[in-house]
Amino acid sequence: MPLEGVVPEHWRAAVADDKGRVERIPYELCVLVAPRDAAVRRREIWVVRANRYPEDDLPADFEDNRDVHYAALGQPQDAGEFIAALQGKLRTSLDRFEWAVAEGTTGGVAIVKKHGEPWIRVSPPGEQEEPESLVAIKGEIERRWGTIDLLDILKYAAFDTNFIAEASSVATEEMLSKDVLRRRRLLVVFGLGTNMGIKRVAVTGRHGESEATLRRVRHLFDNRANMRAALRQLVEATFAVRDEMWWGTGPACASESRKFAAWSSNLMTEWHQRYRGPSVMIYWRVERKSVCIYSQMKSCSASEVASMIEGVLRHCTDMVVDRQYTDTHGASIVGFAFAHMLDFKLMPRLKNIGSAKLYRPAAGEDDNWPNLGPVLSTRTID
Structure with missing residues (x-):
């Protein structure tokens, strides 16, 4: 049985004995893991003319025109330069956050203790009063046109x-x-x-x-x-007639999935483990002024991060998304990595923000953030 390229080094003792005999069950696990890494993570394996992993997604001239593709992404070709720039941004962000915590200008964000452990506390903003001008505008619209x-x-x-x-x-x-x-x-x-x-x-x-x-x-x-x-034409026409003086600018979007109940006999229906029932999941993408620019059906068990990224890349309008708001399910470490590479800001509403840890840009640095020391991790991003 072939072991090289299939069985990792740290699995060899569990798969093959001293005489070279192979245990069937652990070897089958390694066989399943190897295509998963090659197909899903590195895209070395795909099905010709398949819709899920289309062959056209792989640039045929990537090796010959590497500089062109990197320039389109706005990223350097040298890995060390890329890491240094990313570490510099993280250091700058931590310095600004440390200064804001010390000055008390974080807008309700503070680092406290909870059950003896460091905890990030985010106080909700107070309710804002409706401007008088907005009340007058609503009244005039209702007087002129009614419902x-x-x-x-x-x-x-x-x-x-x-x-x-x-x-x-x-x-x-x-x-x-x-x-x-x-x-x-x-x-x-x-x-x-x-x-x-x-x-x-x-x-x-x-x-x-x-x-x-x-x-x-x-x-x-x-x-x-x-x-x-039809959606694209309607959305583009809506964007064209907007006056920036009244509507403002800023191509920001918010995305969220919604469960729709469906008959169990429907071929697209799946069992949702969290909502406990047969349903379909629709992932919506709405820009900052409540115009839906993209929607898609997703699997009930699939991560929302992939749907979030697909909407940024393949929405059916000419809008360039620079900020993407989502909930906790639409964000992950991989999602933040792709957001950085694709040059848009991923801004999730993190449910577990209190227990989150702030990572230092590199291991071995001095603890020069006195206000953030208890919640800083020594893990490196190298």
Whole structure:
């Protein structure tokens, strides 16, 4: 049995005896671990034309044009230079935090003791009063326009952006007029987007469309490609008409997963261990002014970090995300590493911030942070 490249050195004693005989169970474990490291971590193994690990993701000219790819990432080719720069940033951040703790300007962040152990305490900010100008603006909008129907907003958005036209039918021929098709598609999108359902939309309202006609349009036009194209056109049009004087700038996003109950007979349904029930998980990505730029279905057991990174790289708009807010499940050490390499700030809401440790940039340094000494770890990042 081949041992080189399959069985690690520290496993040899457990796998093979002095006579070279191989134990089956530990050897099978090593065989399973080796492809996992090669395929998932180093991408040395993949399935041709597979959707999960596509061959196109591997740059064919990486070795010949290494400088071009590193320049696109904005990273140096020398590993020592990269590590030195990263250590410098960490030292600067710790110095600033130490100074802020000493001056009491951390905005409610303090280092205290809990059960005899160091603890980072983060006090929640106080409730802010609503500005008088905002109250006046809301009152004037309600006086002028009152309550606007959500279907009317969707209709006006379709007239202004024509995002409904960004669709192609899966049928070979379509005889419907543009006005009829636009009306039916708006009703279908409204029913799906509000979770009202096509049947309820068909039996309510005075639009003259039956459930059968709406379901036909749903099956012919509303696939994932068409919906993503419509979403992109609508979002880009929204960004284009925003006045920076009123809306401000800053391409920041927040991401979160949400559980949707589903029938157990659905092929996409999975059992969620935390929520205890059959469901599907949808991972949302919303920019700072409440516009959804990307959504995807994820496995109930998969880490949210991968979904977070995929949304940053493959969202369907021209927006360049520079800050990414997420919860504890959407952040990890690997997630912070990719965020640094891809040049965006990962800013999670850490549930266990109290027991977190601050790492020194390198081992062996003097303890020159008097206010942070108890919570600093001697672990190196080399």
